[in-house]
Amino acid sequence: MRNYLYMICLIGGCVLASCEKELPLYGDSQSRLNFEYMTRNDSLASYSFVYNKQLTSDTIWFTVKTIGFVAAEDRKIELMQVPTGNNDAVAGKHYLRFDDAGLARFYVIKGGATKARVPVVVLKDPSLTQADYKLRIEIKDNHLFKSGYKEFSYKLLTISDRLVKPTNWTSFMDYMFGTYGTVKHQFMIDNSDKKWDEEYLHKLGIEDYSADQGFLQYWANKFQRLLNEFNAKQQEVGLPPLTEANGALVQFQK
Known part of the structure; x- marks a missing residue:
C-alpha cells in the first residue's frame, strides 16, 4: 500500500513538472x-x-x-x-x-x-x-x-437631439411597457420624474433582469391609467387617442 501511494505521488509530481515545463511564458511585447x-x-x-x-x-x-x-x-x-x-x-x-x-x-x-x-x-x-x-x-x-x-x-x-430608443430598452421592457415608441417615451417622461433613458434603465437593472418587476408594474399601471384619462379628454373634444407617428395606438397594457 505504501509503495502504491509512493508511485501515485511520483507520477503526479512528474505530470505537474511536465505541465509546468509546457506552459509558455507570456512574451508578447505589444x-x-x-x-x-x-x-x-x-x-x-x-x-x-x-x-x-x-x-x-x-x-x-x-x-x-x-x-x-x-x-x-x-x-x-x-x-x-x-x-x-x-x-x-x-x-x-x-x-x-x-x-x-x-x-x-x-x-x-x-x-x-x-x-x-x-x-x-x-x-x-x-x-x-x-x-x-x-x-x-x-x-x-x-x-x-x-x-x-x-x-x-x-x-x-x-x-x-430628439428621443431615440435607449439601447438597453430590451424585450423585457417591451414585456413591461409594450413596444417602444417615441410618443410613448415622451408620455412616460411627461408623467413621471424619470427620463427613462439608458442611464436610468441601467440603474433599474434592466440588462441583467435584476429590476424590481413590482416597481415597473406600478409605473405601467399608472401610465395606462393616465393614458386612459388623456384619451377620454381627447374624445370629449373630438380628437383622436394618443398614437405614434406611424398611427400605432400608444398602449402600456395589452
Whole structure:
C-alpha cells in the first residue's frame, strides 16, 4: 500500500513538472487596448440633447483597458472614427475631433495603470433634430498600442437631439411597457420624474433582469391609467387617442 501511494505521488509530481515545463511564458511585447464592456450590449451607446436642452455640448465617458505588460510611464492612446455608411457623424459638427488639443491629457494610460476613462465630446447641431447620427469609435494603432480583441474594439454612439430608443430598452421592457415608441417615451417622461433613458434603465437593472418587476408594474399601471384619462379628454373634444407617428395606438397594457 505504501509503495502504491509512493508511485501515485511520483507520477503526479512528474505530470505537474511536465505541465509546468509546457506552459509558455507570456512574451508578447505589444500592448493592446480594448473598450471595457459590462454587458453584451455595451458596444452600443446613445446620447440625446433632448434631455438636456440647455446644453450645447456634453461629454460621454468610456473605459478602455490594456492587454499586455504594465508600464511605469504614461502611454498615449488614440481614437478614430470609422465610417458606417449610415448617417455618419461629422467631426467638428456633431462631436469634437479626437485629436483636439484639449483632449490630449485625457487620452493617456497612466504609469502603473491598466485602464483609463476617455471622453467623447458631443456637439449640439440643428441637424440633430432631424436625424440621428452614428459615430463608430475604434482604437487607433500607434507606436504604443494596437487594437485588441475584435469584439471589444469599438463603440457605436448614436447622437441626436430628439428621443431615440435607449439601447438597453430590451424585450423585457417591451414585456413591461409594450413596444417602444417615441410618443410613448415622451408620455412616460411627461408623467413621471424619470427620463427613462439608458442611464436610468441601467440603474433599474434592466440588462441583467435584476429590476424590481413590482416597481415597473406600478409605473405601467399608472401610465395606462393616465393614458386612459388623456384619451377620454381627447374624445370629449373630438380628437383622436394618443398614437405614434406611424398611427400605432400608444398602449402600456395589452
